[in-house]
Amino acid sequence: MAGPRDEIEALIALMSRLPGLGPRSARRAVLHMLTRREGLMAPLARAMGEVAAHARECSVCGNIGTAEICEICADPRRATGEICVVESVADLWAMERGQAFKGRYHVLGGTLSALDSIGPEELGIPKLIDRTGAEGVTEVILALNATIEGQTTAHYIAEALEAQEINVSTLAQGVPIGGELDYLDDGTIGAALRARRKF
Amino acid sequence: MAGPRDEIEALIALMSRLPGLGPRSARRAVLHMLTRREGLMAPLARAMGEVAAHARECSVCGNIGTAEICEICADPRRATGEICVVESVADLWAMERGQAFKGRYHVLGGTLSALDSIGPEELGIPKLIDRTGAEGVTEVILALNATIEGQTTAHYIAEALEAQEINVSTLAQGVPIGGELDYLDDGTIGAALRARRKF
Ligand SMILES: [Zn+2]
Ligand SMILES: [Zn+2]
Numbered sequence: 001m002a003g004p005r006d007e008i009e010a011l012i013a014l015m016s017r018l019p020g021l022g023p024r025s026a027r028r029a030v031l032h033m034l035t036r037r038e039g040l041m042a043p044l045a046r047a048m049g050e051v052a053a054h055a056r057e058c059s060v061c062g063n064i065g066t067a068e069i070c071e072i073c074a075d076p077r078r079a080t081g082e083i084c085v086v087e088s089v090a091d092l093w094a095m096e097r098g099q100a101f102k103g104r105y106h107v108l109g110g111t112l113s114a115l116d117s118i119g120p121e122e123l124g125i126p127k128l129i130d131r132t133g134a135e136g137v138t139e140v141i142l143a144l145n146a147t148i149e150g151q152t153t154a155h156y157i158a159e160a161l162e163a164q165e166i167n168v169s170t171l172a173q174g175v176p177i178g179g180e181l182d183y184l185d186d187g188t189i190g191a192a193l194r195a196r197r198k199f
Numbered sequence: 200m201a202g203p204r205d206e207i208e209a210l211i212a213l214m215s216r217l218p219g220l221g222p223r224s225a226r227r228a229v230l231h232m233l234t235r236r237e238g239l240m241a242p243l244a245r246a247m248g249e250v251a252a253h254a255r256e257c258s259v260c261g262n263i264g265t266a267e268i269c270e271i272c273a274d275p276r277r278a279t280g281e282i283c284v285v286e287s288v289a290d291l292w293a294m295e296r297g298q299a300f301k302g303r304y305h306v307l308g309g310t311l312s313a314l315d316s317i318g319p320e321e322l323g324i325p326k327l328i329d330r331t332g333a334e335g336v337t338e339v340i341l342a343l344n345a346t347i348e349g350q351t352t353a354h355y356i357a358e359a360l361e362a363q364e365i366n367v368s369t370l371a372q373g374v375p376i377g378g379e380l381d382y383l384d385d386g387t388i389g390a391a392l393r394a395r396r397k398f
Pocket of ligand 2 (some may be wrong): 257258259260261262268269270271272273
């Protein structure tokens with residue numbers, strides 16, 4: 001089955017590069033689209049092409065949007081003097097879904113890694129330091145992942161901000177809502193115990 | 200987060216209509232693409248748009264390709280006098296992956312259903328009857344799903360072909376290769392027992 005099928009096979013190969021889709025599920029997704037060419041496949045191709053053409057990193061915070069400066073940075077109500085530092089745009093979106101943070105962000109785009117030659121410059125940490133002065137920031141919240149790399153990077157940023165009069169905080173560690181102790185790793189249980197509060 | 204994010208949210212909504220992707224995994228897939236706009240998102244959009252524009256049902260068998268007549272129907276080596284009847288293009292592709300069938304196909308596009316007003320005409324069964332004469336078909340293999348709907352449809356087709364001198368066969372039922380009896384439903388075990396052969 002070569003020839004006409006090649007275009008379709010090429011599409012399946014591209015689809016299988018998406019997270020959560022293996023070769024089998026990519027094929028199933030393409031077959032699904034093939035029987036809905038007008039209703040799903042063509043609109044999806046258009047939407048994807050437009051986002052690919054228009055999407056860009058916000059020049060201030062690194063969030064992805066379709067303008068030079070993202071919605072959040074452009075919103076004067078979010079000039080709260082708080083910057084939340086996250087590793088990725090995915091983490092920024094997760095924070096936004098939490099609807100608890102009203103300030104602005106700084107997206108690192110990774111964590112410090114000597115092995116991959118990712119230093120403070122690559123993560124825009126000097127730019128973050130500049131922002132704290134320029135935007136009158138009073139608090140920097142380090143919302144990095146609870147991994148060794150995330151915490152190493154958090155420590156580096158906290159030290160870099162030490163010279164300034166800025167509160168540096170980090171997310172609380174503990175048992176997630178709905179979390180069953182039995183399924184939590186020991187580190188989380190230990191952290192939750194140490195941070196215990198009066199009931 | 201409205202405005203620029205709307206385009207991205209619309210894309211996530213479309214992606215979440217693909218089988219195997221829910222809202223969460225669709226968002227993750229879009230974020231993955233957003234950080235690979237040149238390398239993955241734009242090529243994927245192009246490939247998808249091209250397939251959406253070029254893909255069409257084969258006018259003979261119903262397979263999906265990019266030509267009026269599909270690769271299989273156009274291949275003279277596959278004029279073996281055998282037609283394999285399948286419910287969907289997905290099943291046709293599955294048969295092809297098996298690499299055991301060398302003839303041609305007839306894709307029904309569903310099963311008979313009084314409830315959904317799907318009759319023989321909607322499934323192209325009269326056309327299948329015509330093909331058996333025109334293509335000198337000696338055997339029709341009913342490779343329909345082992346569901347009530349699939350088997351009802353298979354019986355209907357077998358009866359419709361009765362007047363012609365054509366062998367009508369169906370796929371063997373039994374234990375799949377690598378299948379553990381413990382995980383098989385009772386019907387499969389019963390069918391495998393009844394169809395047992397000398398070891
Ligand atoms: Zn921004
Ligand atoms: Zn065909």
